[in-house]
Amino acid sequence: MLELQYHSYQYYSYIDLEKLKKILEWDAIGEVNLYENEKTMIYKIDRSKHIRLSDLIELIEIDLIRFHLGQLLLLFKKLLKKVKLMEDQNLEHNYFREDRIWLNLKNQTYFSITYQKIKYQISFTGYQSKFYENLELKGVVDSQKILQIISLIIKRLKKNNIFLNKHRKSNHQIIDNIYEPILQSCQKGQIGDSINCLNTLLTKYSYNYNNQTVSFDDRLIDEYMYSKRKQQKNTIEKQLQKFIAKIDQIPLVTEQFMLEKIKEIRLNLKNWESLQFNDNDETLKYHQMLQIYRNKKNQIQQPAIALITEMVDNICEKQI
Structure with missing residues (x-):
């Protein structure tokens, strides 16, 4: 986050050690230590190279970092494809939440107060670990939970009038043509439908791979010159x-x-x-x-x- 050099630690319990080891071979983040007698695990995470989804959304909401609408669509697509890959590997998380989803930043890219092209992979923490605040809360099927998380993010952005551009000329168009179609696809409850929806939006609104923008986004020349x-x-x-x-x-x-x-x-x-x-x-x-x-x-x-x-x-x- 903002290329800040510090570490954080994430503590989780787990249930099945063998399943967990298989998961960690496929989806590891930071340094992981397992304590088998206590059935707990600790992640040590370098925050200059990783950012939680919950932190990213908060920084977008307070308008500190710059994040394109095109980057948001790409993020949603990456999240859905990650969960789809998990299903294909017969891996389960069961306890998704925004603070258990991480973006692993690559090639020395990082989020900033100016627009940046970001390269990253998605990782999850907290596999098999119940929510300490409510141990009675049952897990939700991963595909349903990730769709719920995406829906909640869109609803938060709508509620707070956040459209990921400075000029606010296209806000109603973004609601009608971007936010609402995503919400409707998530309500169907099928990851494939939402991935198809995002692909359609990226194509329809001229996703630019080099700048990670769609047609509603700010022009970078204006951002950097002024x-x-x-x-x-x-x-x-x-x-x-x-x-x-x-x-x-x-x-x-x-x-x-x-x-x-x-x-x-x-x-x-x-x-x-x-x-x-x-x-x-x-x-x-x-x-x-x-x-x-x-x-x-x-x-x-x-x-x-x-x-x-x-x-x-x-x-x-x-x-x-």
């Missing part, structure tokens, strides 16, 4: 990277804190200003967030330890 974003791009990215180097202690807290800073940058960028961080103030804010995290963790951890201890004692008592 955008003040280009002038601020390097400054913003250097500021964020310098900041990460100072505060990167607990990846989860660092990630949340950086998202807050990115939102602040976006507000200033909207007014064509470059936000200058005060190192001491921002370090203090980070440590305040870090302390809140530790307090919350302790509040949750103590009852959990007591509950687990009680469960273990009860099992041992029955086995003695």
Whole structure:
């Protein structure tokens, strides 16, 4: 994300080790460590080379990064084809969600505050792992879930009047000719129908492979000749990277804190200003967030330890 150099860690449980190993041979991301006794796994993910789908959509919504409509159509197509390949390999995920879908960036490409051509592959995390927030929630068939995710993204974009161009001349046309056909194809519940729909849209609206654009997208010559974003791009990215180097202690807290800073940058960028961080103030804010995290963790951890201890004692008592 914005070529920022830091790592995040993803923790998941799993059910069937042999099936999981087969999946990881086919769909690995980052560094993966398996802990067989605990039936858990940890991903270590380089965030300069990977971005979660959930983060990508949020950065699009706050209008920080530039992302073409043509790139969105291509992203949906890649997601559907990935799930179709899984089905062909008899592999199952069962617990898809936007934060378990990753774009693996290739050839040193990355998302930015200016339009970029992006090369990437799709990877999934969280195979076999129930949602910790609701362990009773049952898994959904992968093909249905990915169609639901695409539908929800389109609905969010519509609701927030996001059409992935600056000029807003074609918003109603984008709704009628792009968003609605995709929603209708997803409602049919068949991946093949949605892939065909996306192929039709890419052809009909003159998808340009070199620029990853369709006819509704901004002209790149206008973007690069007149955008003040280009002038601020390097400054913003250097500021964020310098900041990460100072505060990167607990990846989860660092990630949340950086998202807050990115939102602040976006507000200033909207007014064509470059936000200058005060190192001491921002370090203090980070440590305040870090302390809140530790307090919350302790509040949750103590009852959990007591509950687990009680469960273990009860099992041992029955086995003695």
